[in-house]
Amino acid sequence: MTTWVIFPARRAVEHAITVPELVPLRIFAVLWPLWEADTTATICDEPNYDLIDRFLTRAVLDARVDRVDDLATFLGLPETLVRRCLSYLSNIQHVRLDGDTVQVTELGAESVRADIRFEWKESRQKLLIERHTGQPLPRRYYGGSIPILQEPAVDRSRTDGSPFVPLFTAKPFEEAAVLQLEKRQDRAEFNLPRRLRDLRVLSSADAYLPAYLLETDTHGLLVYTMAAPERDGFFEEVCRVTSSIGDRIQAERRHDPQQLWTEWLARGRAGVGTLRQLSNGVWRATFSGDAFGPQSPHHPVNRAGTFCTYRNQFIQVWCDDDTIRRAALFERAFLMVRAPELATVAEYEHRLAAFARQLELPPIDAQAVRRRAIAKGRHDLVSRIDAL
């Protein structure tokens, strides 16, 4: 099963139209350029103690058993094992060995008191830097579910087919931005460990983060990425301070929506639709109920109420028939329940309510979805709902 690199564009649009006091006009799928800096630093790792290491150190420090043979006798361990363990503890500078006498070091004592086996070690880590501003990316971008691409191209089977354009910036990589992190107290916010020395950059490579940019009527930009459940504040700030991004978007000629959507309808095969622009600026194409169905040339039922994109603009596909829209609502409910980040019923119902509003339908609750799932024989979904 391929995992998608980013949710479909329509999800970004669905959220953008709910933002008060602005109207989203166009959507651009981009690959945001990042630097992936390969860094090395001496960090203090904080693994838990295992068993023998902890008790050996305590035996020396607290119980003052400081000879190798005495330690072996006291803990009932074979002497070879004790020596191996002490050799390891000596390598990580928790103890000092002087012949057969053992002494615990400062670091060792500190570790015992904290019950954490502090270990200073060379650690290599890749840090992500936003390329326009040289800002390091906060922690949330380092999650495993955030796909970072190494090439300015995306596997189309992992997207909804939107054409992703990599943004270009000529700014070179500046080591200083990374090295500054060593001095910051809040560096844990940027995925660096709390205790760290001698941060050095070894090399830097390209990296790209898929994102959607939404141009608004106030010449602002909304940004959506996998890292944020709604808008991505970090990148919106980058857009605000980097004029070239907005410039490029503005330079892109805006097609007249009426003409554009008429052309789009003409290309489509799913029957005749009527176009109109809503009071909030969103364009809508209304089709009759029989234009929706499971097979081509019909629109799939789950498309009712959601958005299609064409040439950077978007339109809401609509059906005045409530039953079709209700069916679409339930299909979306079924999809939503499988989202891995969903944890509670309250969250689920909140999302359902938002989508119901978009479809101009009364909200449904989790129980209603559950009943429908049973009726359709979707037991896997039932158990998923129950698990929430």
Place this chain on the structure above:
Amino acid sequence: MTIARLQLPAQIAVVPSEKAVRQFTQAQDRAGSTSGLEALITELGQLGVAGALPAYLEQKRADWSMEVHTRHHLVRLFPTKDGHALMIGAISPIAFRDQEKLARHALVLRCPAGWWLFPQLVDVPRNIRAPWPLLVKAWTDLQDARPPGAMPPHHETFLDLLTEVVEASRDIETKRQRDSPPVPYRQKSSTREERHSTRGVYAFTLLRPGQLSAGSMINLSCDENIRGRVLAVRDSEVVIRFEPGVDYRRIPEQGTLRSLPSDRVFRTQLETVDALRRGKALDPTLLAAIVDGVQHPYQPDPHAQPCEPLDEDQLGAFRRALTVPDQLLVLGPPGTGKTRTITQIAIEAAARRQRVLITSHTNRAVDNVLEKLPGSVLAIRIGNEDTMTGRARRYMLEAQVDTLREDILAATAAEHSRLAIFSGPEPVPARFLAHLDVQLGHAASAEAELRRLTTASQAVVNRVTAPLRPQLAAAETALAQAQAHANRAVAVAQFAWTQLTDSEAKAQAGALAFVHRWIARRRRQRWQERDAAARVAGTRAAAADEDHGELRAHVDALIAGDSETHRIEAARTATTSSLMAASSEVADMADQLRSSGVGRHLPALTSSADVTAWQGYREAVAQELALLRCRAGLLAEWRGRVDDAASAMQREMVRYAEIVAATCIGTATSGLLDNVEFDLAIVDEAGQISTPNLLVPLIRARRSVLVGDHRQLPPFLDHEVESWASSRGADTDPTRHRVLDLLRRSTFEMMYGARDDLHRVMLRTQRRMPEAVAEFVSTTFYRGLLQTVHPGGPADPVFNRTFAMIDTSDRPLDIRRERRTQGTEPSYENELEAALITALIGCCVERYEDWAVIVPFAPQVRRLTRLLNAALGGADVSDCVGTVDSFQGGERDLIVYGFTRSNNAGNVGFLKELRRVNVAISRARRQLVVVGDRATLCAAKDTGFATLARGMVDYLGRDNAIHASQHIEQRLARRPGGDQ
């Protein structure tokens, strides 16, 4: 995004084409903008000065053009013929998508001297030259540039081919398993199988035998959640170990089992290739070594000594293995002591604090080395307990941790109970300390009391002497004066005497003697007077002394008579004895403590009443008791944790282990080794391991030693995979050959030929085979390099040669010929050969400790097993008859090899895999007999095999070691079975 920054130092002249001007003006009008071309060029100039002008070059046929990007426009430029300026060919509004090109490659230009617009070409000053050559060079360099640290393309190709091979193998295997029908069973039962955990082990009786193999995963068709692994297959009975939590009652009495496609192995191989791609192999030289044959020079350790003696070649391998920085290949023909060499290398490397991984393709090979390690080495075995050999099980991590835990609890039990008194709510030591404190309290208060008494006593004296003090003082003064007076008088008299004697001496002689006599007389007089005075003064002093003495005695009598003085004395005596009592009590307690062993190193106490010293002692005791309390607590905690912390201890044991043994795939699939890095990997039977399998352990080690023999069995190659490879791609595709090579040859074989002497060693002395066998093997397979050290021994009396052949070509074809058996693949058996072999074994078996019959075909194996079972009175011979695969790595005193193929067309089928013949005949320790149809074998269509056959026939023929089958039959018949 490959960006190169380019500085164009000179001025840049641009001239607009008419078309460009027109386009631009129209576009500006449409956009309602009033800025002209000059503004655009100014913007170009500004971007250039800032070093932020992106440019993209394209070549159409021989013509170059360049695009530069401004805020709103894309300007297309061409070189002018005269080379002085750039011609603006087109200006278009920038579209969002135009960035995409730049994202691949871009030049970012810095133009400090600016961009200058000229209306026409002729207006351009002649001294300006367009920077076209610089641009083209920078652009072409950019295209060729690879990001730093990127992998060379031919390495990527190699990894791509590997990926393809693994994926194809996986797909073929998965399909095969999916296509195999479900296996019905008619009975289930519980078993007596040895249990190592709480998972249920049950037996199933299949309706038809032979459809499942040991090691495969299955589930029940009725409930796919009931899964397990096949432990053993015995005819129709299959024993399965189920996953934890399986309820026996839920398994139906009759049902069907499905084989589950397991892609664990393939997934591991793909992950390994991916790791190599990402540069995550611990040995950075690995890919270059395999693909390019790169080798790094180094010095073998000339002084390293093994624990057991090694021969010259083994020692050479040993010394190289300890210091080789990349990969060492050791070619070990049969009987040359590979296991011994490997063991010594592992032991020495471990002694040098290196972490060693011992690995191979099969569990048997891994366990072989493990069993030979001395007990002083910390070694653990990681893997699936079902597939380990029995003896290796005790090295299993779980087993070792269990043993360690038991040992710890046993070893610390005594101390734990001894220390138990130091912890707990009302510990004895606390009471001891309390008692000590009490005694010290007594002593201190006694001392204080004594001091008080002394003060009181002094008070009495003062009181009593008060009225008499003036008298006393007067008497003392008088005495002092009188004494002083007396002393003075004596001194004066003494002086007078001295003068007198001086004068008398002078009066004895000399001219003035008479004067001196006169002086002497006067001086005598004076002395007499002084002397008398002194006597008087002395008497007076004595009298004053007497007076004083009387007065003193009077005072003393008064004091002594005072009642309080009595009281004080009595108290003083009592207090002193109380102090003595406390002090001896303390001394006793100290003794007790010391003799109990606890206060061993506390200072000794004398009974003298030194309270300060005692305080010090008390502190020392308190500290010691606190320490013991701490130890008691720690020990109790330790014992408690040891009892229930199995997985933490497992992790630790892996970290401390000096040697870890696991199969190639096992190193990746056991999570325990995930973050473990090895300093050295030793791979056994490397000639049998395919590249995808070999890479799995090698990426986890910094350097490696590969021990194997590519003249013995090659890696197993599934015939379906082989046919996929043979027809893959176009006939002319060069990678087809590479893929086939990857499948057919082990990494060992691919690398061995190109290694230099530092990186390859051949073990040339074999100790297993008799010389006659070894010589043939050496010439045929090892270019004559193999030598023999063998105790020798008598040949079998039937043959009189340790290597002999029974030739069936003396019989007519219809008697000696092979018989093809039914089945999906062609397979063969041979009645005559089977009969001969059976007779031979029946006759000779008593002479040998162990024996084996090796034949190439399963039907012949079955036939021989039946015949031999019968001939040997029902004994189970299944361990002694088989194909080469069953005996690989082993050895027997007597080996009988039956070629089986016999026909008049020279067909020998897969006998042409000569390496299998090598393995078969090199198992022999004392005697080798081959049985075959000389005519068929020497006339084989396969030239390689024919050469081998003819070589063997010549070799044996020279020694009269070829015997006609009829002749042997008669000879065997004459000897009753079991005779000498």
